[in-house]
Amino acid sequence: MISFIIFFFFAAVAVIFAAMVVLHRNPVVGALSLVASFFALAVMYVLLEAPFLAALQVIVYAGAIMVLFLFVIMLLNLQHQAEPHTRPVQQFLGYTSSAAFGLALIYYLAKYGVTKLPEGPFVSDARTVGIKMFEAYIFPFEMVSILLLAAIVGALLLSGRTGAAPPVTGENKL
Amino acid sequence: MHGIDWVDVGLSGLKIAVVLGAMLNVTPIMVWVERRGSALIQDRPGPNRVGPFGLFQSFADALKFILKEDMLPAKANKVLYTIAPMFGLIPALTTIAVVPWGRPFLLPGGRLFEPIIANVNIGILLIFALASMGVYGIVMAGWASANKYSLFGGIRASAQMISYELSLTLAAVSVLMSAGSLSLVDVVWRQTGSFVLFNAIKLPAWNIFSPAMWIAFVVFFVSAFAETNRLPFDFAEADAELVAGYHTEYSSMKFALFFMSEYMAMATMSALITTLFLGGWDIPWYNEPPNALGFALSVLAFVAKVSVLLFIFVWVRWTIPRLKYDLLMKLGWKVFLPLAVINIVIVALFIAKRWL
Numbered sequence: 001m002i003s004f005i006i007f008f009f010f011a012a013v014a015v016i017f018a019a020m021v022v023l024h025r026n027p028v029v030g031a032l033s034l035v036a037s038f039f040a041l042a043v044m045y046v047l048l049e050a051p052f053l054a055a056l057q058v059i060v061y062a063g064a065i066m067v068l069f070l071f072v073i074m075l076l077n078l079q080h081q082a083e084p085h086t087r088p089v090q091q092f093l094g095y096t097s098s099a100a101f102g103l104a105l106i107y108y109l110a111k112y113g114v115t116k117l118p119e120g121p122f123v124s125d126a127r128t129v130g131i132k133m134f135e136a137y138i139f140p141f142e143m144v145s146i147l148l149l150a151a152i153v154g155a156l157l158l159s160g161r162t163g164a165a166p167p168v169t170g171e172n173k174l
Numbered sequence: 175m176h177g178i179d180w181v182d183v184g185l186s187g188l189k190i191a192v193v194l195g196a197m198l199n200v201t202p203i204m205v206w207v208e209r210r211g212s213a214l215i216q217d218r219p220g221p222n223r224v225g226p227f228g229l230f231q232s233f234a235d236a237l238k239f240i241l242k243e244d245m246l247p248a249k250a251n252k253v254l255y256t257i258a259p260m261f262g263l264i265p266a267l268t269t270i271a272v273v274p275w276g277r278p279f280l281l282p283g284g285r286l287f288e289p290i291i292a293n294v295n296i297g298i299l300l301i302f303a304l305a306s307m308g309v310y311g312i313v314m315a316g317w318a319s320a321n322k323y324s325l326f327g328g329i330r331a332s333a334q335m336i337s338y339e340l341s342l343t344l345a346a347v348s349v350l351m352s353a354g355s356l357s358l359v360d361v362v363w364r365q366t367g368s369f370v371l372f373n374a375i376k377l378p379a380w381n382i383f384s385p386a387m388w389i390a391f392v393v394f395f396v397s398a399f400a401e402t403n404r405l406p407f408d409f410a411e412a413d414a415e416l417v418a419g420y421h422t423e424y425s426s427m428k429f430a431l432f433f434m435s436e437y438m439a440m441a442t443m444s445a446l447i448t449t450l451f452l453g454g455w456d457i458p459w460y461n462e463p464p465n466a467l468g469f470a471l472s473v474l475a476f477v478a479k480v481s482v483l484l485f486i487f488v489w490v491r492w493t494i495p496r497l498k499y500d501l502l503m504k505l506g507w508k509v510f511l512p513l514a515v516i517n518i519v520i521v522a523l524f525i526a527k528r529w530l
Contacts, residue, residue, distance in 0.1 A: 028317055032254070035310065043301075055299035064307025064336060070313055071332045075326065125295065126356055 007047055014040035027073045031066060038062040050124040181285070185274055186365075189291050193270055199442040201434045202232035204484060211488040212442035236430070244426040247320055254318035259424070259431035260312025263417035264303040266438035272297040273445045274359050276455050277462050277472040289455075290472065291357060297358040298350060301446065302343055305401065308439065309335040312403070312420045315432070327411060327419030331403065331501065337506035338400035344514035345394035348521045349381055349450045362454030384526040389517040391451050393510045398443045400506065403436065405491040444474075444483035451481050 020033035038061045045054035207300025221228035259365045316328020353361040377383040382391050393474035400407040411419030421432045455472035460467035
């Protein structure tokens with residue numbers, strides 16, 4: 001009973017703030033709403049008895065990634081910029097693809113049922129996740145790490161293209 | 175559906191009341207310690223008019239905060255400006271829930287009393303998750319004030335806190351590896367008892383005394399200062415450069431809330447350092463009896479350790495000058511992050527060799 005109330009409260013929070021992300025004109029408010037939405041999703045994980053995933057959701061998405069988003073938005077100072085009007089073809093494509101996605105979502109939710117929980121014991125503590133990751137899923141795990149490494153090297157290359165690095169003086173050397 | 179265990183609910187309520195009361199009283203006491211401590215270090219009297227040794231100065235300050243006018247800058251984002259101080263306070267108040275603060279003992283009814291509000295098996299992750307939310311209070315305040323200095327404070331805070339969170343978490347990983355658990359209760363139990371270092375000195379089995387943890391302790395300890403925005407790392411407010419940083423535009427009780435969250439975050443960090451490295455509630459060279467006496471003594475030991483760490487926070491603030499901002503980022507990314515990773519390898523080696 002209590003878990004039902006908690007579920008519907010945080011489901012409402014997640015949906016309302018997700019809508020805010022799309023609808024609000026101010027990008028900073030949008031980013032903060034996304035944080036609230038992620039936080040409400042973490043509560044869903046707790047209700048599914050997966051507190052480990054909930055903690056990771058908050059640490060990685062709400063805590064780390066969204067701070068970087070906010071950081072970039074604040075540095076770009078987007079708050080007073082009026083957006084240029086979009087072309088009709090862009091609007092048409094946007095509305096139709098969102099509508100198609102929404103319809104597909106409703107169809108599959110109706111087909112597979114929304115009220116059923118996954119069968120069998122659902123174990124997701126740190127130990128189980130770690131063992132699975134380093135035994136069954138070691139190959140995709142390593143692939144992702146190589147992908148991330150490539151992205152980091154690429155980012156460094158792109159940001160470091162301003163000629164020679166400034167000479168290191170005694171003052172800014174650690 | 176089985177019935178609700180009302181005794182359990184009552185005990186939980188009692189524990190929450192005690193811990194919350196202690197946390198709320200940390201701020202006035204610490205403000206007094208800070209002002210008297212800084213006076214001691216700078217060789218001046220400090221506040222000494224209100225009450226004995228100026229002890230009631232904090233209460234006079236609190237009264238002043240309540241009576242001051244609550245300002246709202248004309249161009250501020252009203253909603254975010256108002257909720258930002260609360261957002262800073264919530265993580266500072268809630269993280270303490272997973273820290274054990276005494277030895278469990280059997281109550282007269284045969285019920286085990288565990289002096290921890292929420293004994294969850296992901297304890298340390300919960301702390302890092304909530305601590306990472308703490309930065310939003312500062313960022314929101316900085317942005318919503320519509321003031322350039324505040325914005326700089328908020329941006330600096332977000333950059334600094336993501337950088338140091340990494341080394342903080344990785345330093346904690348060393349401890350968790352040796353304990354083999356994410357629960358802080360297990361981490362403390364792992365540190366009870368004693369061991370003999372280099373066949374010579376008998377030391378309590380605290381992590382700080384284990385050679386594998388020395389680097390981790392230094393990294394964690396210094397990163398804790400950066401994470402709580404204290405000098406020498408207080409770039410979010412840096413009064414010489416940014417007026418007062420993210421809380422330049424705040425007044426009255428809203429400003430006081432930022433103050434409270436700073437001191438509570440300090441208390442939580444001290445409790446965390448105590449739990450991870452200084453044996454938590456363990457009393458050195460003494461085996462606490464599993465009864466009310468042992469419980470009381472262990473709580474006293476925990477409070478004593480946290481108090482010493484809190485005093486060190488004050489001591490460092492008034493002794494070490496502020497770093498330059500680029501040095502802070504270099505220190506975080508080029509020194510502490512590699513050191514924390516190296517320490518993980520060292521701990522893994524110790525575990526593989528069965529020295530830990």
